[in-house]
Amino acid sequence: MLDAFQEFFRELAQTNPKWNFIYLYDPVQTERVLTGLWMTIKLSVICVALSVVIGVVGAWLQGSPIKWLRMLVQGYIQFFRNTPPLVQLLFFYFALGQFTPTYAPDGWVEVPVISNVGWAILSLSFFAGAFNVEIFRSGIEAVPDSTKEAADALGMNRLQIYRYIVLPLAFRVSLPSLNNNLVNLVKTTTQAIVIAVPELLYQLVSIYNDYSTAQNACMVLMFIVYIVLVGILVMGMNKWERGMRIPGYGQN
């Protein structure tokens, strides 16, 4: 069965040299695609989680009474929102990477503490996190002062009001925009290719550099994978949104 499947694509590549689905019949190339896919999934999941944390913390700091903290958050947002993520990746890896300490795991070769994958995770998380801060801020601002005042009048402190009243309500307001930003983040992980992170795009480009006939087949796969990956994310987010819906509140 599997043999027949592989045989079909091997023959297709011979009869139609423009459609060489090499990763479907050459186990070495299959392996490259799978490791690339795994790296893309890891990057996406870690960056999504980190960027959401950055967003929540940043939005909280923005409401801080300490002026320089608010300015710090504002500066962070301006920097990461106003510069291209591709440039950020290059800057983090090549510029900041020079100043981070190194260590020698095998006693011989010095390697930096933060690898290129590490820099990609940091850079992309902070990039998406900057947008998430603004997204959560808009949600937080949508919670009426009178609701917070009622919590205050019941004796809740600032942290309790934030955690039990403001955040749960703000989250519901923020979810649709958050959804959009996370979709963008997953797609932006492909840019990690510029610092040689072996994610899916990197692996597929390597494959068609080695086998130029595989170019079209690689691009097709690229689209399919991202449609499926982002589709799963959006489905999950929509389910979450429905699960958090409050009866009789907002749109039903």
Next chain:
Amino acid sequence: MSETEWTPDQPIVSIKDVHKSFGDLEVLKGVSLDVMKGEVICIIGPSGSGKSTLIRCINALNDIQAGSIQVEGLEVNTTGLDKLALRKKVGMVFQQYNLFPHKTALENVMMAPLLVLKQPEEEVEKRARALVKKVRLEGKEDSYPGELSGGQQQRVAIARSLAMNPDVMLFDEVTAALDPETVKEVLVTIKDLAAEGMTCILVTHEMGFAREIADHIYFTDRGVIVEHGPPKTFFKSAKDPRTREFLSQIL
């Protein structure tokens, strides 16, 4: 320090010469009044007269520039105010109910005792159910605020305040946002409370209700108390022309 010994024969809420401004606008220009334990007082007056501001000041939701407000001997107008101590003494119900929309009626009532008083959940739930029953909302425990009518929401808000076991309840125009037919159910709830001996301070436009329930009525206009007295004499023989004009418009 800021808390002096209080005995029930002294006013439970004592307001002395309170001044409050928002920027250049002076809203309260020296207001004084005393409320004894178990008393029900109603503050009436034209809009913008400072009556809502006054009761918000009692709960330190607004600060004051001068004067003194004491609740059971606790001075509200100090920088080192122990807000939590004040919150435990004073409950407040707002015009717009301000329920937590993501919590059910029962959860709304349970929240503060759990988070603020750190009481055990079982005990809190038992008391919350009793309170929901008391405001005549049995069966609505698991409804969200969005599923309740205005009058029902306001009664949940009253139960939510009562869950903190306050000694004084403040009602800030609690029926002003309600449909006429639901006003009554909220007023009945407040009447029950007053009958049980709860000290209540109400800002209201319901003159009939004020006449029926209040021990004492205060009429405010432009930041001062113009006239006050027990309802019988207040409504029949108001002396000040401003009071008479207001009453003639509203009755």
